[in-house]
Amino acid sequence: MTHSEARSVTEAVTERRERVNEAIDEELPIVRPERLYEASRYLLKAGGKRLRPAVLLLVAEALGDVEPLSTNYREFPTLDGSAERGSANDASGQPRAPETIDVMRAAVSIETIQSFTLIHDDIMDDDDLRRGVPAVHREYDLETAILAGDTLYSKAFEIMLESGAAPERGLRAVRTLARTCTRICEGQSLDVDFESRGDVTREEYLEMVELKTAVLYGASSSVPAILLGADQETVDALYRYGLNAGTAFQIQDDVLDLTVPSETLGKQRGSDLVEGKRTLITLHAREAGINVDSLIETDSVDAVTEGEIDDAVSTLESAGSIEYAREKAESLVREGKEELAVLPDNEARAQLESIADFLIERGY
Amino acid sequence: MTHSEARSVTEAVTERRERVNEAIDEELPIVRPERLYEASRYLLKAGGKRLRPAVLLLVAEALGDVEPLSTNYREFPTLDGSAERGSANDASGQPRAPETIDVMRAAVSIETIQSFTLIHDDIMDDDDLRRGVPAVHREYDLETAILAGDTLYSKAFEIMLESGAAPERGLRAVRTLARTCTRICEGQSLDVDFESRGDVTREEYLEMVELKTAVLYGASSSVPAILLGADQETVDALYRYGLNAGTAFQIQDDVLDLTVPSETLGKQRGSDLVEGKRTLITLHAREAGINVDSLIETDSVDAVTEGEIDDAVSTLESAGSIEYAREKAESLVREGKEELAVLPDNEARAQLESIADFLIERGY
Numbered sequence: 001m002t003h004s005e006a007r008s009v010t011e012a013v014t015e016r017r018e019r020v021n022e023a024i025d026e027e028l029p030i031v032r033p034e035r036l037y038e039a040s041r042y043l044l045k046a047g048g049k050r051l052r053p054a055v056l057l058l059v060a061e062a063l064g065d066v067e068p069l070s071t072n073y074r075e076f077p078t079l080d081g082s083a084e085r086g087s088a089n090d091a092s093g094q095p096r097a098p099e100t101i102d103v104m105r106a107a108v109s110i111e112t113i114q115s116f117t118l119i120h121d122d123i124m125d126d127d128d129l130r131r132g133v134p135a136v137h138r139e140y141d142l143e144t145a146i147l148a149g150d151t152l153y154s155k156a157f158e159i160m161l162e163s164g165a166a167p168e169r170g171l172r173a174v175r176t177l178a179r180t181c182t183r184i185c186e187g188q189s190l191d192v193d194f195e196s197r198g199d200v201t202r203e204e205y206l207e208m209v210e211l212k213t214a215v216l217y218g219a220s221s222s223v224p225a226i227l228l229g230a231d232q233e234t235v236d237a238l239y240r241y242g243l244n245a246g247t248a249f250q251i252q253d254d255v256l257d258l259t260v261p262s263e264t265l266g267k268q269r270g271s272d273l274v275e276g277k278r279t280l281i282t283l284h285a286r287e288a289g290i291n292v293d294s295l296i297e298t299d300s301v302d303a304v305t306e307g308e309i310d311d312a313v314s315t316l317e318s319a320g321s322i323e324y325a326r327e328k329a330e331s332l333v334r335e336g337k338e339e340l341a342v343l344p345d346n347e348a349r350a351q352l353e354s355i356a357d358f359l360i361e362r363g364y
Numbered sequence: 365m366t367h368s369e370a371r372s373v374t375e376a377v378t379e380r381r382e383r384v385n386e387a388i389d390e391e392l393p394i395v396r397p398e399r400l401y402e403a404s405r406y407l408l409k410a411g412g413k414r415l416r417p418a419v420l421l422l423v424a425e426a427l428g429d430v431e432p433l434s435t436n437y438r439e440f441p442t443l444d445g446s447a448e449r450g451s452a453n454d455a456s457g458q459p460r461a462p463e464t465i466d467v468m469r470a471a472v473s474i475e476t477i478q479s480f481t482l483i484h485d486d487i488m489d490d491d492d493l494r495r496g497v498p499a500v501h502r503e504y505d506l507e508t509a510i511l512a513g514d515t516l517y518s519k520a521f522e523i524m525l526e527s528g529a530a531p532e533r534g535l536r537a538v539r540t541l542a543r544t545c546t547r548i549c550e551g552q553s554l555d556v557d558f559e560s561r562g563d564v565t566r567e568e569y570l571e572m573v574e575l576k577t578a579v580l581y582g583a584s585s586s587v588p589a590i591l592l593g594a595d596q597e598t599v600d601a602l603y604r605y606g607l608n609a610g611t612a613f614q615i616q617d618d619v620l621d622l623t624v625p626s627e628t629l630g631k632q633r634g635s636d637l638v639e640g641k642r643t644l645i646t647l648h649a650r651e652a653g654i655n656v657d658s659l660i661e662t663d664s665v666d667a668v669t670e671g672e673i674d675d676a677v678s679t680l681e682s683a684g685s686i687e688y689a690r691e692k693a694e695s696l697v698r699e700g701k702e703e704l705a706v707l708p709d710n711e712a713r714a715q716l717e718s719i720a721d722f723l724i725e726r727g728y
Contacts, residue, residue, distance in 0.1 A: 036553035124507040143488040154545035167531030181518035189400035
């Protein structure tokens with residue numbers, strides 16, 4: 001990917017970011033008890049790319065075959081003119097309002113779930129920082145952070161329920177959301193279990209990544225199709241697009257940890273190795289006979305030298321482990337992009353392809 | 365209430381408990397990752413009266429005007445023959461299955477939410493024991509307890525979504541559930557805020573109790589009406605029944621803490637006073653000019669004497685504070701029972717009246 005391509009991908013996301021942020025302000029106002037809602041909003045205000053909402057909005061635009069950014073996300077036309085608000089009788093006997101869906105609410109709902117998982121994950125990992133600011137349990141306290149996450153959890157359902165979709169579609173969207181949340185919890189649990197196990201396989205690792213990270217991308221790409229009334233084949237293909245792209249995203253994160261200079265990463269390169277974190281790379285290396293645990297003797301990120309990291313990376317490169325992970329991510333993105341064939345051939349679809357590429361070609 | 369009446373109320377609940385427990389086993393099986401699901405089920409297995417599920421099932425029985433315990437809760441007839449499963453075409457062209465609702469799933473969903481809130485509340489209050497066993501974050505660890513609660517949260521939505529109700533009704537039930545969860549979080553947040561405030565009013569306290577405790581009773585009593593297709597007036601009246609009964613239940617808890625012998629309570633009588641907890645009783649007393657903070661000088665439950673408690677209770681009695689709380693609970697129960705007039709006059713309705721009485725007339 002050239003630099004200008006990378007910028008245009010970023011644009012597809014950033015062009016929607018401000019509108020997503022405005023919608024977050026509207027859907028999650030700071031109401032009484034203010035401290036709870038301020039804590040709930042703290043991480044959302046601190047930043048975030050809004051990648052998942054962008055995917056969701058772009059899928060709607062691709063399905064609707066509209067010019068990107070040309071349509072009001074709050075009143076997005078369904079594919080067949082069916083919507084909840086249209087099914088009610090107009091009291092004045094006038095022609096009913098056009099059948100539209102508030103796809104922005106669905107986008108905010110997904111981002112709200114993402115934020116809830118980050119708040120609780122930071123507690124579980126006892127992380128101090130997130131998006132350059134203190135984690136919620138540091139800025140506030142443990143109790144408030146648990147409760148802020150719990151509040152976002154139910155607010156995400158409340159928001160998703162008000163998309164205006166026809167009832168069967170609204171139900172299916174909420175089912176997807178609930179099932180997704182359960183799977184995220186299962187993935188996080190597997191991740192915790194893996195820390196104390198020496199025999200994790202690549203298949204198990206990929207399953208964990210799929211559950212912990214990728215299913216929320218799957219929800220982002222399939223929920224708009226459900227709400228707008230796409231057929232089941234389309235919904236399923238879009239889900240697989242999100243699942244593959246999300247899995248590739250996480251694998252690429254592991255590659256970047258080893259291959260990008262510390263100053264670009266914003267943290268010590270190779271910190272996953274120092275902390276003994278299992279990744280697809282180290283699992284491949286272990287299966288190739290490398291003693292992964294002794295690759296880096298220093299057990300502190302502050303004390304490790306670039307030379308130690310360089311040597312470890314060389315060993316992993318010789319074993320083909322980094323290339324293996326890179327190729328796995330690439331093949332997932334390739335397969336994911338193929339699923340987009342269910343969409344009309346338009347600009348929004350092209351941007352969804354670019355986002356999948358971006359997930360593995362980004363420099364950091 | 366006579367002793368035999370108290371027993372029959374207990375029976376209305378206990379007669380349903382075993383079936384609720386069997387349904388919990390079915391709806392929340394221990395699947396992979398097992399440790400997560402075992403932790404999620406730990407508190408549910410440890411006990412619980414299943415009061416909320418009993419209320420939900422009894423409302424269904426009262427609405428359906430059926431003999432209590434005579435009907436299969438998994439295939440409960442709707443009031444108008446409308447249900448999701450009935451709306452699908454039968455592939456073989458045979459007459460469709462009777463339109464029925466799995467009201468037991470709704471009951472399990474509510475109990476699952478209750479269990480999630482207990483797990484997270486115990487973390488927030490750093491409580492060691494619950495239902496005579498270690499709290500989940502003690503039996504397992506903090507990470508597992510947060511995650512177990514989060515898992516129950518989404519499972520509750522998944523379970524509620526599979527009641528078989530017609531889509532609009534299913535959506536309304538899930539809306540009620542989501543809104544209820546948000547309000548429980550708001551109530552818990554207010555409770556935490558109140559600990560550091562000296563100027564809490566009785567109105568604020570009652571609002572907190574309503575949000576933290578009573579709304580889940582409101583959901584228990586209104587959701588079956590929504591799923592079975594009762595009219596809005598009935599749904600609203602049943603919600604108010606639950607809300608009033610749930611508020612009375614919490615107020616009565618505060619009264620019992622002062623009036624029931626320690627050996628019956630299973631903990632030190634007056635422990636709320638020793639710990640400086642705000643209750644409707646102490647808020648009334650403070651407004652009556654009593655220096656509540658100096659009622660008990662001892663600041664440890666282990667060191668306080670029965671004599672100190674007796675003196676404090678005498679002071680609160682002289683101020684009319686205990687009687688005030690008792691009367692408030694009684695009037696809430698009276699108003700709640702009046703709401704049941706929307707139900708047919710039958711045995712299940714009588715049992716719902718008895719449960720409301722039981723909530724404030726129970727000895728402990």
